[in-house]
Every structure is written in structure tokens, then in C-alpha cells.
Amino acid sequence: MEDKISVYRKEHFNAAHRLHNPGLTDEENARIYGKCNNPNYHGHNYELVVKVTGLINETTGFLIDTKELSNVMKEMVVDRFDHKNLNLDVPEFKDVIPTAENMARVIYRLLRDKIKSELDLKVILYETERNFVEYPA
Amino acid sequence: MEDKISVYRKEHFNAAHRLHNPGLTDEENARIYGKCNNPNYHGHNYELVVKVTGLINETTGFLIDTKELSNVMKEMVVDRFDHKNLNLDVPEFKDVIPTAENMARVIYRLLRDKIKSELDLKVILYETERNFVEYPA
Amino acid sequence: MEDKISVYRKEHFNAAHRLHNPGLTDEENARIYGKCNNPNYHGHNYELVVKVTGLINETTGFLIDTKELSNVMKEMVVDRFDHKNLNLDVPEFKDVIPTAENMARVIYRLLRDKIKSELDLKVILYETERNFVEYPA
Amino acid sequence: MEDKISVYRKEHFNAAHRLHNPGLTDEENARIYGKCNNPNYHGHNYELVVKVTGLINETTGFLIDTKELSNVMKEMVVDRFDHKNLNLDVPEFKDVIPTAENMARVIYRLLRDKIKSELDLKVILYETERNFVEYPA
């Protein structure tokens, strides 16, 4: 409660993706996803911010060591997404359309087990400086 | 609840304004608003961020198409505020002092009807890199 | 409730610090704090954001005058922390390890009495662009 | 030559302006300046960067004390332009259209006499994050 604190850590990765739902017609895909439906892919410099909330450890003065948090983000997300084609190279998007919303949800699930359960977790993902998402809300 | 997500979209506009309450004396206006009370106006590059919260559409993977959200922001706010004098050119500020707080509230009301009612809405407005507001809190 | 708004103000200061708990062994300090345990100190350009939440004053259109908020932040924090060694020059860290978490908590306490009690207060502190904290959560 | 160095200092100011040449017709002004010709003004958060080039003082390790440079920029530019209407409140723009180009040239002339003549001087002025100028080229 009152004495909870949040710690944020930012990492980045660069990836290609395509927004396409194979269950829809080409016309529907073009209408819904516009330029993002390009069959040859396009890409982004993603900025990933993870927010962890809980009680400060009074011995260390840390909620969580940001170096450790950074390592978990690198192991579970950056090393697996960076310089990759999300649709083709990352198994989590085999049947999941890599919108920023779905990506944030996938990243949350990849990280949740790696962060102690008494700590709350949120994922903020910037697809561009002007488009970003936060999960869970 | 757990599966709600937030999507953010950023747009910008440049405008002039003056902070002045005609119901107060010149001395009171000078004391309250300082340099912002200059009768000849001054101006800012405003950055407007809109945050929309709700459930992901599982067919599209979108909460809301950021292109559509951008279009609503442009139609309701940017096209009406950009390169304008807020006090003289924008009817919403005829009797409302264009502080960042009042601007965020005006923008919220302009956008609320254009965003589906099941989606929550917040407006974040940067007057400068160092001064910004969020409405509702 | 619905009509509450938040105002944010950003200030900065540059300081040196060392993370070290004298109650732990040197090995434990090295393991926990890594490079941040350097006995000769290192330093940061801190960015301090204060978030104040409450009701708009309908006469002024302000929640709080950001100039006044800036002055309080400068008097209570910037003037006392800027170009200082946090461990040696700032009494609040005599027995408190200056992690970002503890710094945010100290800054909250320094500011809480200077902001009207009907206004909520949060402190966001950037130690680097990639590591930051928010207190209370 | 080889051992010259450049020092940059950034300051900011917020101002209103209008682009209008009274020697041209209203149609010509509208065609040339578009939205920037709004008779009621609009405004910007200007970022001003001054670049000074010369030899390091080997006693101090400074080319120029950035605190002094900051003070000159504040005295000659920020205090005279900030929260002002450039067209109405700043004498230098009485007969000079306040385009970013002309503003950089005016600022250069205001600063040139205040910086030692053996130091080269350049002015970089950001009107927005996306539009900026450098004088002299």
C-alpha cells in the first residue's frame, strides 16, 4: 500500500513484422491493417519498458536490482526478438498477430514467471515515439 | 480487468495563448499568471497524448486502430487548435482560460463522444517538456 | 473523482553517490551493488518529476501554479542535492543508502509538507534514461 | 586549427509570432506563409543552441564557462523573447519577419558583441523538433 514503489527499466530491440489475419480476406486485411499489411514486412525500433511494483528491501534499498531486471528482459525478450522477423522467427507469433497490443501481452507472459510473484508487473511497449501500449491497463 | 490494455497516441500542435481572468483585477492577473498574462500572447509547441483503455479485439489484435485514433485527434483537436490563437480563434476558450488544465478538460470533452463509450479515455497534454497535465487523474 | 486532474513538473540535478550498506561485508556489498559500490563514487544527471493531483481551482484554471511547484522543488530538493555528493553532503542520506528507491522516498517526505494536504503527491525519479522509479506506487 | 574545440549551450523560450510581409498582398502572404500567416498569431517552444569555437584555456580547462555563456544568452535573448509576442514586443522584429532564419540572424547579432571576438559563434534555433536552422552556415 502506501509504501509500495515502482521501478522501471527500458530496453530496446529492432524487428520486422507484418499485420495479417489469415482468417480474413485480403480485402479485409488491407482495410484493417493498411500499410502494415505489406506482405514483404516492415519494421520498427521497439522500446520496451517494464514496470515492477512492490515493497523496498530495507537492507539493500532496492525493490529489484535493475541489472537483474535488465538481464531477464534481455534473456526472455531482447535476445529472442532483436533483429528478428516476429512473424517468421518468433514462435509466440506463429498464431498471434504481432500488433503492439498482442506483443505487450506476449511479453508480459514471457516475463511473469521470471519475476517474483509478490511483485506486480506491467509492460509498456513503444512501437514508435507516437504509438505505444501498456499491459495490463 | 486483468485483460484490459491501454493504447497511447501522440499528436502535436503549435498555438498562442494568454492566461487572463477578466473577472479579476490587472494586479491579481499579474500576480497569478506572471509572464503568461502578457496581453500580446505567447505560445507553445503542445504535445497531445491520448490514452484509450479497454479489451483487445481478438480478431484484429487491436484495442483501437491508432490510425483512426490519430484521425479523430486531428479532426477534433489539431485541425482546430494548430497555428491558432486559443483565446481568439477557438470558441471553446471564449469563456475558459486556456491553462493546460482547462485545455486537457476541453480536449477530453471534444474527444469523449468520438471514442466508443466502452473505452476509457485520458488526455495527457505537454505545454513544455517540463510542464504537463493528465485528465482525468 | 471524475474531475480530478494531475499536474507534472520536471526539474533536474547532478549528483555523485555510492551504494554501500555498512552493515554488510565488502563481498556482500560488491555482489549486491556491483559497479555502484565504487568507494570513490560515481554520478548521474537526475531528472525529477513531481505529480500533484486534485481539483482545478475554477477561478485561476490551475490545479497548482507550476512556477510555485518548481520553486518548492528547487528549495527542498535541487538546491540541496545539485552538484553534491549525496552520501557525504546531504544529511538525509547519512543512514540511508541513496538508491533511486530511497531517494524517491526521501524526496517525497521533503515535499509532502510543502504541498497542500488535499493534493495527492507522487515522485518520479530518473537515475538514467533507462532506470527510473515512482513513489508511492 | 587542430586544437580548436567547440562548446554548445542550450536554452529555451516560449513566444508567439506571425509570419507576414506588409509589402505583399494578403493573397501573397497567405500563399507564402500558409497557417503561419494567422493574424491572431500562433506560438512555439523555441530551443536555442549557441556554439562557440576556439582554443581551450589550459589553466581552467574551459573554452568558455557555460554558466557565463548561459547568462549572456539569458540576458540578450531569453529575457527579451520569452513569453513575448515577437512581432509586437521585441523591437528587433519591428521591420523583420520572425521566420526561424531571421530569428537566428537577429540572435547572432545580439550575441556577437558579447562573446570575445577570437571565438567563432554559431546559432542553432529549433522552432519545433522537426524544423530548425543554423546561422551562419
Added chain:
Amino acid sequence: MEDKISVYRKEHFNAAHRLHNPGLTDEENARIYGKCNNPNYHGHNYELVVKVTGLINETTGFLIDTKELSNVMKEMVVDRFDHKNLNLDVPEFKDVIPTAENMARVIYRLLRDKIKSELDLKVILYETERNFVEYPA
């Protein structure tokens, strides 16, 4: 000379690419390009800055109308590169490896004829916030 000025305009586009020289072996490509050689592509949010240098038009106070410059950049570069796979969708990279260096050179050639010949032109291209190029030097 003395009275020349430079005007900068920034635009952005998002694209996928792969660094691969078909004249080299797979081993050589892997060694030279590392992760950027991924056959399934990766991508970036590119920021493109164009710098134009020449004499101010004393009637308009402009070196070049940044709106016109923006339009040329959009027509020649952004509309042709944005949300594209540079290797597959952009003819200029059919036989040119889309490194940042080659991209800047291609963009320079696309823009050179569209900017008056008495104006000097430079292209600055950010592939990430940490990697960028300027052509010609």
C-alpha cells in the same frame, strides 16, 4: 559565405531490410553483417533529416519553405520507403545493400534534382538513436 544559413527538416519512416551481399559467401555475410544478415529481415524507425544551405530570400525571410521541403521529402522518400521492405519493394536497393551509408547516398540522389541547384544539400539518417550517418561528409 558569411550570410549563408542552413535549414533542417526531419521526417520519419518505418521499414524492413536485410544486409546481404550476394557476391560474398554466407560465411562472409554472417561475419560482416552479424544479426543484420537475418534472411527473414528486421526493421527500424528511420529518422531522416535534410539540411539545405544557401542565402535567405529577403522578401520572405525563408531560405526554403519547410512545408515545401517536407513535401519533397515525403514524395521522393517517405511515400516510397515507409512500411516497405527496402530490399524487395524499393527499386533503388535492387543492387545496392541498404546499409545506412548507402541509404543516405540513395536519398541524396533522389532529392538532389528536386532542390534548387544553388542550394547545398546534406542528408542525415538515423537508423537508431545510437547509429546515424551524414552524407556528404
Added chain:
Amino acid sequence: MEDKISVYRKEHFNAAHRLHNPGLTDEENARIYGKCNNPNYHGHNYELVVKVTGLINETTGFLIDTKELSNVMKEMVVDRFDHKNLNLDVPEFKDVIPTAENMARVIYRLLRDKIKSELDLKVILYETERNFVEYPA
């Protein structure tokens, strides 16, 4: 000449320092360096940009591999300056006052031998977002 290009790479490090010339009196040091003369040190998040200029290698499309450039910057500068007290921990500043100007010159000399001699080299060092230097000019 015409076909030269520049490549920039940015890295960062955090360090403590003190500006003090032991050949001057305490009064002179206080007057020249102000708050930066604090005997207990203060610190900064430094951003280091290295600019390399030369001819593109037509086989690779690179002027220089930014990964290699990054490695040189890390080996010669970041690993030796990061989380250090520049005055006490870095031999290059034993008799050199760690102003931004002197730091840029020291960094230039550390890197010059590690970059091929046919490539020009410049060092840009940000001490804060508002104070930065470029060497050689």
C-alpha cells in the same frame, strides 16, 4: 571529398568528477568552477558520440561497422570511465582537470590510434542535455 560520408555512434557512461586546479587558490577555484568545485565530487550521465568520416567500402556498404566502433568505444572509454570517479580512478585525469573540453580531448587521443588513420575522427561529449562539446572543432 564529395563522396565522403560520416558515421556516428553513441554510447554512455556515468561518472563522478570535480573541477579543481591545484595550482590556483581556493578562492580562484571557487570563482572559476562554482558548484563544480565541490570537494566531495558530483556526477553526470555522459553521452559520448563518435563521428568517423571517410569513403564507403563498396563491397560492404559500410564506412565502418558500427558494432566494431561501439566495441572500441567501450574498450577504450566506457569500460574505463563508467561508474568511476574521473579524478581518482582514471589515470588520464591525474594531472588534467576533467572539464568536458579536456575529457573530449582525452577521449580523442584514446580512440585515435584504434581507428584507421585514413578516417577522420571527431568526439562529441554531452555532459548534460544542455552542455556539450565537440573536438576537434
